[in-house]
Amino acid sequence: MSVLRWLTIAVMAATFAGASASGAQLRDNTLYSVGADFKGFDPADSGDTVSAAMISRVYEGLLEYAYLDHPYRAEPRLAEALPEVSADGLTYTFHLKKGVHFSDDLCFPSGKGREVTAEDFVYSFTRILNPKLESTGDWIFINHVAGAKEWVQAGNLTVKIPGFVAVDRYTLQIKLRQPYPQLIWVLTMPYAFVVPHEAIEYYGREFRRHPVGTGPYVLKDWRFNYRVEFVKNPTFSGQTYPATGELDDRAAGLLEDAGKPLPLLDRIVDYEISEFYTVWQMFLGGQLASTGISKDYFEKVINPQFELSDALQKRGVRLYKTPNMDLWYIAFNMKDPTIGDSTDPAVAAKHRKLRQAFASAIDVPTYCTVIHNNRDTPANTILPPGVAGYTTKPYAYQFDRQRAKKLIAEAGYPNGKDATGHPLRLTMISAGAGSTDARQQAEFFAEQLRAIGVDLVVQQLSFAEYLRREHDGEAQIVYAGWIIDYPDGQNFMQLLYGPNKAPGVNFCNYQNPEFDRLYEKVLTMQDCPERSALYAQMSDIAIADCPWALMTYSLSYGLFQPWFQNYKPHAFPYPNAKFYKVKPH
Amino acid sequence: MNDASTNRPESLWAIAWQQLRRKQIAMICLAILVAYAGIWLYAEGNFWSAKLRGVTPNYRISNYAIRNQPPSATHWLGTNYAGRDNVSQIVQGTRIAFEIALLTSCIVIPIGFALGALAGFFGRKIDTGIVYLYSVVGSVPGILLITAISYVVRGAVERSPAMQTVTRYADSGLLAVCIGMGFTGWVGLCRLIRAEYLKHRERQYVLAARAIGVRPAAIMFRHIAPNVAHLIIINFSLSFPGLILTEAVLSYLGVGIANEPSWGAIINDAKQRLWLGNWWELAGATAAMFFLVLALNLFGDALRDALDPKLRTAETKTA
Numbered sequence: 001m002s003v004l005r006w007l008t009i010a011v012m013a014a015t016f017a018g019a020s021a022s023g024a025q026l027r028d029n030t031l032y033s034v035g036a037d038f039k040g041f042d043p044a045d046s047g048d049t050v051s052a053a054m055i056s057r058v059y060e061g062l063l064e065y066a067y068l069d070h071p072y073r074a075e076p077r078l079a080e081a082l083p084e085v086s087a088d089g090l091t092y093t094f095h096l097k098k099g100v101h102f103s104d105d106l107c108f109p110s111g112k113g114r115e116v117t118a119e120d121f122v123y124s125f126t127r128i129l130n131p132k133l134e135s136t137g138d139w140i141f142i143n144h145v146a147g148a149k150e151w152v153q154a155g156n157l158t159v160k161i162p163g164f165v166a167v168d169r170y171t172l173q174i175k176l177r178q179p180y181p182q183l184i185w186v187l188t189m190p191y192a193f194v195v196p197h198e199a200i201e202y203y204g205r206e207f208r209r210h211p212v213g214t215g216p217y218v219l220k221d222w223r224f225n226y227r228v229e230f231v232k233n234p235t236f237s238g239q240t241y242p243a244t245g246e247l248d249d250r251a252a253g254l255l256e257d258a259g260k261p262l263p264l265l266d267r268i269v270d271y272e273i274s275e276f277y278t279v280w281q282m283f284l285g286g287q288l289a290s291t292g293i294s295k296d297y298f299e300k301v302i303n304p305q306f307e308l309s310d311a312l313q314k315r316g317v318r319l320y321k322t323p324n325m326d327l328w329y330i331a332f333n334m335k336d337p338t339i340g341d342s343t344d345p346a347v348a349a350k351h352r353k354l355r356q357a358f359a360s361a362i363d364v365p366t367y368c369t370v371i372h373n374n375r376d377t378p379a380n381t382i383l384p385p386g387v388a389g390y391t392t393k394p395y396a397y398q399f400d401r402q403r404a405k406k407l408i409a410e411a412g413y414p415n416g417k418d419a420t421g422h423p424l425r426l427t428m429i430s431a432g433a434g435s436t437d438a439r440q441q442a443e444f445f446a447e448q449l450r451a452i453g454v455d456l457v458v459q460q461l462s463f464a465e466y467l468r469r470e471h472d473g474e475a476q477i478v479y480a481g482w483i484i485d486y487p488d489g490q491n492f493m494q495l496l497y498g499p500n501k502a503p504g505v506n507f508c509n510y511q512n513p514e515f516d517r518l519y520e521k522v523l524t525m526q527d528c529p530e531r532s533a534l535y536a537q538m539s540d541i542a543i544a545d546c547p548w549a550l551m552t553y554s555l556s557y558g559l560f561q562p563w564f565q566n567y568k569p570h571a572f573p574y575p576n577a578k579f580y581k582v583k584p585h
Numbered sequence: 586m587n588d589a590s591t592n593r594p595e596s597l598w599a600i601a602w603q604q605l606r607r608k609q610i611a612m613i614c615l616a617i618l619v620a621y622a623g624i625w626l627y628a629e630g631n632f633w634s635a636k637l638r639g640v641t642p643n644y645r646i647s648n649y650a651i652r653n654q655p656p657s658a659t660h661w662l663g664t665n666y667a668g669r670d671n672v673s674q675i676v677q678g679t680r681i682a683f684e685i686a687l688l689t690s691c692i693v694i695p696i697g698f699a700l701g702a703l704a705g706f707f708g709r710k711i712d713t714g715i716v717y718l719y720s721v722v723g724s725v726p727g728i729l730l731i732t733a734i735s736y737v738v739r740g741a742v743e744r745s746p747a748m749q750t751v752t753r754y755a756d757s758g759l760l761a762v763c764i765g766m767g768f769t770g771w772v773g774l775c776r777l778i779r780a781e782y783l784k785h786r787e788r789q790y791v792l793a794a795r796a797i798g799v800r801p802a803a804i805m806f807r808h809i810a811p812n813v814a815h816l817i818i819i820n821f822s823l824s825f826p827g828l829i830l831t832e833a834v835l836s837y838l839g840v841g842i843a844n845e846p847s848w849g850a851i852i853n854d855a856k857q858r859l860w861l862g863n864w865w866e867l868a869g870a871t872a873a874m875f876f877l878v879l880a881l882n883l884f885g886d887a888l889r890d891a892l893d894p895k896l897r898t899a900e901t902k903t904a
Contacts, residue, residue: 277856296857370649370667422753423639427743434839436853440666446844447667450641455753459743460843 030267031580032288036274037463038228040208041219044128044135046190048463049483049574056575057230057268058103059193059213062094062121062172063184065572067579068245068254072487072572074184077239078116078194078214082184089179089524090146096121096170101235105212107202113235116194116214118166124194125164125174130157136471137191139494139505144180144523179524185486190574216263216578230268237261241566241579254568263578264566274435289564289582293557295437298373302557316562322569324556325384326483327492328376330358330428330445330549331508336476339426341511350411352546357407358426358477359397359549361452362445366399368552371441376552382492382539384553388527389489389535395550396543404452416453423455428477430458431466445479473502473509480507484571488527489535493519496542510547561585597815597892604891611887617880621679628680636754644673644846653863662869665854671866674846675873681847682877685763686828690821692767697774698817704775705782706805715775723772731831732840734765758843762835766828774820781813815892822885826878833874848874 035050043059046052062079065072076082078100083092102113128135129142131152142148145163165173174183186192199212211219216239217230243258257264273279276294283291293301301309308319332355334340339355342348364378380395408416408424418424428445432438442458449456458479461469469475485491494500497519498511518538525531542548560567563585570576595603605611635642648668656663662671704715722730739761742748751760785791786809794804829848835841836849843850848870855866 277860280860294857296861300861366649370647370652425749425753436839436857439839439843439850440854443667443844444647447641447645447647453639457743457752457757458843459740460839 028267029265029582030269031265031577031582032269032271033290033577034273034279034282034288035228035270036272038270038272039464041211042208043124043190043193043195044133044137045208046193047136048467052190052574053577054228054270055190055193055211056215057217057577058211058215058219058233059190059195060215060575061187061189061193062096063187064575065188065570066242067570067576068242068249068568070246074188083174089181090176092174092176092183093167094118094121094172094174096172097238098170100214100238102196102199102212102214103218103233103235105199105210107196107198107210107212113212114196114198117169118172119169120194120196121172122160122164122166123197125192126161127195127200128191129161131155132157134471134503135191136467136505137189139500140186140189140191143499144176144178144183146175146177148177181524181526182486182488182490185488185491188572189485215575217268220267225272227272228270230270232263232266236263239578245568249568252568254566257566257579257581264581265577268577283559283561286561289561290567291559293559295371295373295375298375298557301559308559312559318560318562320556320558320560320567320569322556322558323384323386323571324483324554325386325487325571326481326554327379327382327384328479328481328551328554329379330362330551331478331480332358332547332549333473333476333478333507334509334511334547335473338424339476340509353407354411354413355546355549356397357404357411357452358449358454359546360400360407361404361454362448362549362551363399363401364551367444371437371444372552372554375557376554379550379553381536382496382542382548382550383489383535384484384492387484387487387489387492388532389539391536391539393536393540397546397549401451408452408454413453416449416455423450423453425455425457426477427457427459427475428479429466429469429475430460430479431463433460433462433465435460441479470507471503473507478507486572489532490519490522493522493535493538496538496547508547510542510545512541512545515541515545601888601891605887608887611884614880614884614887617876618884621877621880622683624676624679625683628676632677632680644669644677653858655863656865663863663865665851665866666858669846671851671869674851675848675869677846678848678851678870678873679877681759681842681845682829682832682874684759685766685832685847686825688759688763689766689770689828690824692763693770693774693824694817694821696767697771697820698778700771701775701778702782702805702810705779706786706801706809708783708786712779715779719772719775722769725769727769728831728834730769731762731765731835732838734768735761735835735840738764756842756845758836758841759845762832762841765835766831770824770828773824774817777816777820778813781816782809785809785812819885819889819892822881822888825885826881829874829878829881 035054037050038054039045039048039051041055041058043055046055060077062077063074063082064077066075074082078097080095080097083094085092096116096118100116102108102116104111104113108114125141127133128137128140129148129152142152145161147162151159151161163175165175167173176183194214196212199210200207203210209222214236216233216236218233219228220231221227221229239262241257241260241262241264243255245254249255276297279288279291280297282288301312302319303309306321308317332339339351342351368374368376368378378395380393381391383390405415413424416423426449430438430442438460442460446456446458470478470480482492482495495505496510496515497506498516500506501509501511515538518534518541522531522534522538543550563583565581565583566579605615631644632642646669648664651664651668652666654660654664660670660672662675665671665674700715700719704712739757742752742757742760791804791808794808799808832841832847833849833852836847837853839853841847841849851870852867855863855870859867
């Protein structure tokens, strides 16, 4: 899932799943949180963390993560139970819960939400594969579900995809092309949430402003770029707070609400604020129950031992440090005539050296210190720590300016100069237009490249424009991040799988037959040491080709007011707001 | 015997200079402006010498070991987030401010003058069309329009291969802001020039020129233009501070200059650390902007008084 770095609070809002706030002056049972750059309520377009969190307030899918359980485990949500899987691993059968209704909305003939059926899932899954929609989530099914790829290529939308079958009103079957163990995980993602066809037909292009789901909340009011307000969905039922968790969850007070019907909060208000100073003042003033920490506040809030400062500890504020299980990297467009791949091996080798020079030229440890206040650590493999397949092998292109200069000379740009004698000019896009952090980051990269004679132009774009350009696969270089969608290294490796190239998630258009072969092999394997070894091997192949310059893994620091309850860090926290509670204070 | 030169009527400029010299505050402001101009030229020299030699200018070199330092003997206004000296950043900010104001004026003045002259001189449909145009442009909130134009121009400039040479030497954000402000800032001058042309086209010297068959273009630019040229100077001096402030606001909002230390960008950086008590970066950039804008405003007022014959007549009568 691509993520928006600059709007730290947005990331925090999503990372902590809107784990924010209640105002002391407010008497109702409301969570006030912050987000920014929210794009709308379309599950087909839920590829960023902020949208995923907002959409998960209203929509639901067949499965979700068990909130308190680690290691992560999927449990049924709209399904009665986990699926029955055929012996060959190719057919998954889900029995749906009966009596689950969409929320009441004008799109239904009587205004009353109708019951969810297996056909709705067939419709919703087919919808994200519709090429006209250009969903960023088609990858979850397209290469795996029987007939999906052919359906997309044929372009005949009236025909049904053979892999999605509504056996009866409450039975859904997903038929696969080959075993796909990750199916359980992808079905927890917002892309796989169920939407009613009536809403899409009724609202048309305005659908993303009018969510109609089965989730714990309904949208009450959305003022674009200002605030989004949700209230409890009166027709939501059937889910209670978990009664079991990890060993120390009871001591941490996380099981006090066991068995209580969800959601625990009556109302959620998400403010779209991208200015951290405002968020910080709201947090200190008790209006918000949680916040991330921007880099410039970090030293004041967190002491050199990376613990909370005394002043905040005295107020009862709690600090959570959560590994994001993400990777930040600089992706080179392999179709680009200057820096990409080539059919001529000599040219391809030169371009590879140019990419390697770029990667070696960036002082990542200093970048972590200056731009991220040591909250991040330099990345060394394609997979972040905590994901099977991660190794501690040192990164092949650690900062070495002399080596970078040598490589760039070998690439045909002595001292960074091109054939005309001018510095080689490269263009990178990044998100965060208008953000101070993004500008400082852009300056940092430009300066590092200038030291080897390269003129790096960084275009800072709005997040929506950035995603569009990234999706197009035309940008020369992209500063990108990926936060894991489910606990499986395949989620990262798919970003480099040849057939996923733009407009798929492999927007850098990397293609290596050996990498693709191994990817296809691991895809059908269950989690085992052999699979982890293959992931490590794939990481080595990709690093040698250098379609990405690896930057950092990040750690989120979140602060929570003492009255904010039931929060437990989670790598996939999007639907978790329904578990949160605000104590009277 | 009389000296012939003493009988020659004094020019508008000479009279204006005499007027200005009598005003102490105007002279102080002028001295401040000259000092700023000196800083600007120094900064330009610094910038271009590095640019042409293909090296990183000294004010852009980071020293991460001394980030966010307080003022000291070596760094009078401390250092910024990248360990760069704040004084050198503010000095370069002066360059950006002058470049922005001058480049924008190069767009504003020709457009404003030409359209104003055409509307005022020809009247009728041309006048209606131009009045309609500037009413539309003028009715859109300036910052919004400038922001929109800047985004479009910047994207186009950065993506266009044809602009590669230009952007090698000039910041794309700077060009975008200049074009954005240039295409929105001409309305005031256009109105002023139009009104003057409306007045002058009925004057006897214009009627006489018409009677002997002088072409309209010659009347507009050779006969009338010298009589309204002082308005350009006045407009320029009074709009200069506005342009500097607008650029600072745009850069503060992240729309303006991206890769150079504009005052707005410095303030944007500084605000992040203000609550830690790091006041010096903000204070330095704000003071630099304050004194320049104040001096420009006061001097611009004095210049208007000196150059506007009507005001001078009124003063004389009063005296």
